[in-house]
Amino acid sequence: MAARRGLFYTRPDVPIDADALHLVLYPDPTLRVRAAPVEGVDDDVRKIFRRMLEVMYEEQGIGLAAPQIGVSRRIFVLHVPPNDDDRTLDSDPPSATDGPMVFINPEITALEEAPEAFEEGCLSLPDIRGDVLRPPIATVKALDAKGNTFTMRCGGLLARCVQHEFDHLEGVLIIDRMTQMSRLRTRLAVRDLERDAGLR
Numbered sequence: 766m767a768a769r770r771g772l773f774y775t776r777p778d779v780p781i782d783a784d785a786l787h788l789v790l791y792p793d794p795t796l797r798v799r800a801a802p803v804e805g806v807d808d809d810v811r812k813i814f815r816r817m818l819e820v821m822y823e824e825q826g827i828g829l830a831a832p833q834i835g836v837s838r839r840i841f842v843l844h845v846p847p848n849d850d851d852r853t854l855d856s857d858p859p860s861a862t863d864g865p866m867v868f869i870n871p872e873i874t875a876l877e878e879a880p881e882a883f884e885e886g887c888l889s890l891p892d893i894r895g896d897v898l899r900p901p902i903a904t905v906k907a908l909d910a911k912g913n914t915f916t917m918r919c920g921g922l923l924a925r926c927v928q929h930e931f932d933h934l935e936g937v938l939i940i941d942r943m944t945q946m947s948r949l950r951t952r953l954a955v956r957d958l959e960r961d962a963g964l965r
């Protein structure tokens with residue numbers, strides 16, 4: 766369906782029809798290109814991130830990047846709720862958020878400590894999960910929903926989520942970063958998605 770093709774939305778002069786934006790699946794080409802910077806937090810950008818939050822909650826994800834709804838712009842959203850276990854708001858650095866957050870033109874300004882393996886999934890790669898190595902602490906600088914710059918140092922699942930969503934803006938997916946073992950284990954499922962795309 767042409768309306769789902771995100772490359773259409775890389776041109777800032779093309780108006781956004783937010784209701785037409787839906788989750789796109791691998792191997793959609795939007796997921797594979799470097800997303801364009803956002804010029805300013807205007808009505809179109811607000812429409813995009815509101816729709817992203819809707820889709821993230823509908824799909825029960827904890828994070829979503831604009832390319833995943835077919836929009837090749839540098840925006841991601843996340844909501845990593847605290848749990849009774851390892852996700853907390855009051856640890857230093859925090860590993861959860863107290864609500865949804867919007868990151869516009871994000872930059873990862875620091876990564877700390879040796880990479881650790883942890884199983885990740887991605888809404889654009891249904892039924893595929895695998896171990897990805899990432900540093901456990903990340904600092905991200907971005908514009909928030911109102912266009913104000915903020916910096917956040919985060920750990921645990923939150924740091925992982927930030928790095929995963931940032932990767933989407935670079936056209937990078939978990940299947941590129943998985944350990945060799947996970948890559949082998951998921952190879953057939955990835956091939957199935959490629960085949961299904963040919964049939965869609």
Ligand code: NI
Nearest residue numbers: 886887888889
């Ligand atoms: Ni993802």
